[in-house]
Amino acid sequence: MFKGNFINNLPKIYGTYTGGFIVFIILMAIGEQAGMSAKVIGICFVAFTVLIYALIGYLSRTIQVDAYYLAGRQVPTVFNGMATAADWMSGASFVAMAGGIYFKGYGYMALLVGWTGGYVLVASLLAPYLRKFGCYTVPDFIGTRYGGNLARLSAVIVLTVASFTYVTAQINATGTIASVALDIPFNIAVYVGLASILMCSMLGGMRAVTWTQVAQYIVLIIAYLIPVFWISNKMGAGVFPHLMLADEVARIAELEAQFGLGSIKNSAADLKQVPKGLSGITKAHAEVNTTPWKFISLAVCMMAGTASLPHVMMRYFTTPSVKAARRSVGWSLFFIFLLYSSAPMLATLSKLSLMDPNLATGIIGKSISEVQAIDWYQNWNQANLMFVSDFNGNGTLELNEFFMGGKAVVLATPEIAGLPYVISGLVAAGGMAAAMSTADGLVLAISNALSHDIYYKMINPKAETAKRLLIARILLVLIGFAGATIAALEIQGILGSVIWAFDFAMSGLFFPLVLGVWWKRANAQGAVAGMLGGLAAGTAYLIAVRSGYPGFLDITQLTFGIVGSVVSLVLMIVVSLATKAPDAATQKMVDEVRVPSGKAILGRQH
């Protein structure tokens, strides 16, 4: 199947795969009608999809360096777009983002703008030039452009901090889904998640990750869109929800006023009863509920972070040409747009299903005992992701008495809206695909940087191919285990850690990468100062804010990248100008990077 002119057969192969997946969904739906239990359906969905990814991972195994690091540089534009979209859309986008919007409304929708707008920066400032460079990893670019092991090492440090923060969140997400779908304890489920992640990446490196990510994109987009369209149609809200939910948005505002959102506050003693991590609706759904600066600062951090995250950048190293890299960014964003434009719609539908007393699914205004008897409430309550309590003692559930975990919004909505269980199973498979695909990309980014940049380029430049790839695989497993161990501790929620990762990446890598292409005068000393200084400043600010420092300019722990990147920019310019200009060879190299034609700076095998 994966032999011969595999690349030319791609549309056929993935077409068949998509068809097969749809047949599987239908079989499951028939099974449900025939009396298959919810638990079995959940297990089937997660197990079947994960096995398929593992199979693709196995079939894509390789012993060649450029296949392991760059998927052989032959990934077609559109397929690379799909793979990037899966690489990019993590558990945070799939599982947590709609939840964030559900609870915080407009203020968190800055994430939608930030996580898409960043691609304009990727396309125009970086991706085509880094593709021309021909590097294997992002530190490979930094190390060659600026010269010297110190610059390379600094880039590896920033990459590791940012990607590792990110990967713990993804393993947490796979663990959450595996524990709910397979009904096993969370701290065992994270290792089940880890095993599936490693199966996809260990044997084939970038090549295996590429082809599993395409498969994962197909699963996750089907799993996200079906419930949105289904609920919207079932509710009678509109055939095409994206363009037809204006009335529902207005209706939510009406209900918010009716239920006293904002005027009824819970006392601190009442809130103590609520399990950790759950929250109630406290912000209006569609109103502009934040200052322009707060919205923009969050969006800016996510955009600059997008353009600095190595696991995304390295996807554009795999295209056949510079032109293809540029177009591929457009396709990536198109595939991301399909999901992101649906997230607020899902939040709207989910909220209305719960709130509207005119709908059969509405629970606000019902008696507490009635709600506590609902099946889905009991399940999610048991998983510690839903909670109700009669604070005012009137026997009915008020809006301020219902609490839910952010990650439950997407996963539980199909059940809440009364869809058959097969859809919940599908959504679990989709969430698993989203988290796994990102975790794969991240673990690979870290282990490639360590194996290629630290081991091969700095420690043992004479290492043979077989040894290099063996080291790369050992590191992959070690990093995965470290990530899973930390994920099991649950230090920070999924969305929070992901936002931190963007801030870390932005603090240390944004300006050194951009100026590497766009400012010839930038030199190694400046870049090292920029990377380490920026990362240190950002981290210091984060720690200070976490330990009670009020901060300045309304910069919070979610936007500390602003502090880091400004420090990074200033240091980089000042130190570069205070030291010697880069030599003529480096300047010539930058000139060559700026035109698409001609040979790559670094050869296929390096």
Place this chain on the structure above:
Amino acid sequence: MSKQAQHWEKTRGLLFVTLAIWFVFSIGIFLFGAEMEASSIRPFGYPLSYYMTCQGSLGIFVILIFWFAGRQEKIDEEFGFSEREDD
């Protein structure tokens, strides 16, 4: 001026135009969140602020990248810096 310098000048020009459009739709309009909300322009009936954050700006970014890629390809061709197919 050498061919390469001219090519870079045009490329930079395109970058500035692209970033200007990007700036307007990612930062500029959100300085006026409250004004957008009150505006009588309501795409598909949604408040303008809500629509731009969930679809408007996002869609513009997609179109912007493809437009940018097309223009850049033209610039590369103009100065003979396009890649050969078998590169």
